[in-house]
Amino acid sequence: MIIVAGTLIILIMLLALYIAFLQRQLRNINRQLDKRLTEHTRQPIRLELLSRELNALAININKCLKAEENLRLKGIQEEKNFKELIANISHDLRTPLTAIKGYQQLMKNGDLSADQLKKLHTAQKHADELGRLIEHFFEYSYLLNAEPELNIKRINLTNLVAECLAASVTTLEEHNLTVRLEETPTVFVLADKEMVTRIIQNLIRNCVQHSNGDIKVSLLATNKAILSFKNPMKNTSVIDINRLFDRFYTGDKARSNSTGLGLSIVRLLAEQMGGSTAAFLQDGFLEIRVELPL
Template sequence: MKIVVVVLIVIIIVLVIYIGLMQLQVHKINMQLEKRLRENTRQPVSIELINKDINRLTANINKYLKVEEHLRLKGIREDKMFRELIVNISHDLRTPLTAVKGYQQLMKKEQLSQEQRKRLEIVEKHTGDLEMLIQHFFEYSYLTNAEPQIDLERTNLNSLVGDSLVTFIPYLEEKDLSLRLIESQSIFVLADKQLVKRIITNLIQNCIQHSKGVIVVSLLVEESAVISFKNPVKDLPHTEEALLFERFYTGDKARTKSGGLGLAIVKLLAEQMGGSTQAIIEDHTLDIRVSLPLYK
């Protein structure tokens, strides 16, 4: 009887040790996976315990990780090829576009009827839209491929925004649009002046293309400095707010002119300076907000 009890005790002890070892191995597998995520390593998962099911689990995990790594590298290669393709297309389109604009200038010097001049103005407008699209293609490709050269310095946001907006007054008048700048205090940010100017340019161009009323630009101080561009919009649902900054997003037919790249560039430039972007749609008004770090 005592022998049976001793044998049972030994079996229980062995089982407890075995279960403990399996739990320890599962813990090690988890630790290795967490390390891969934390340190971005590509080390395969390894085990020491000889157990059929755990061996099979580990082998499947390693197979999955290998497939995932292959897909990740494939995605990087395809994205790089895509950006290089955009750069090449941009260069290829600029030459014939320059020729088209040259012929348009020659035609304007000719004696044209009122109807012909009206048609020429329409062609010039579409040529300008195409030129902007090509420029956005090139700029986006450059920003995503090149190492950013950022010069952060103390910058008066009020002066920078005001000076940038003044240059667009003729374009606003041409579109019968009005602009209102709201600022309650002097705001200083830690930013790159040239990048902020490019952000303002893309935002005001977006408003000029799509706005049908008053464009309201506000400078606010919250947790960071905020540049807000508000303009009336039609038929743009709340569900598409987060998509506005995605490249090539087109919320409606009117937005196909910019190809969705203008706001994608704004988002990219803001993030390079430690900032962020947000879109708010409320009461048929689109509010594009760019947050930049305050100078402290």
């Protein structure tokens, strides 16, 4: 009995040591995985192994990590290629459009009948719209590829919004739209004035293209400045609110006068200044909010 008891004690001690060793190896795996996550290293998992199962686990973890790294590098390359593609397309489209507008101007200066002038005017409107779409491509490709040089200053956001709305009165009237700017205390932000101006212009353009009624603009200062554009939508069922800021997303596929880049540019500019964007859809109204640092 003493021999059996002694043997059992020895076996229990050996088993306890083995379990402690396995726990040490598991802690080592967790420590190395944490290091990869926090320090963004690409080192494979290394162990002092006695267990075949742990050895197989480490090998499979390393295979998964390698596959994930390959996917990450592939995604980076594809994103780079995509940015270059957008830049090249926007550049290549500008040259023939300039030629088209030049020939249209020559035709306008010629001897045309009233019917021909009407058709030429229609063609010029489409050419101008194409020009605006190309400018969106060019702006987006520039923002993606260029390192932003921010000129952060304290600017009067309330006055800037009012100025941009006043400059867009003609366009708004052409689309039978009116804007109501809510009266609130003056809001100041720490931001790049040119970038904020482009944000406001894109928000106005988005409303002009998609609003089914008058536009409500409001400003609010909490821990951040909140700029809100709210407008009614004719068909809210076609809008995926979670994809609204995705590039090239257009809710209404029948609309051909939008690249789906306007709100993507808004988000990109806001994030470059430390801000954020959000969209809300309620009771037939679409609200776009932009938050900027005070």
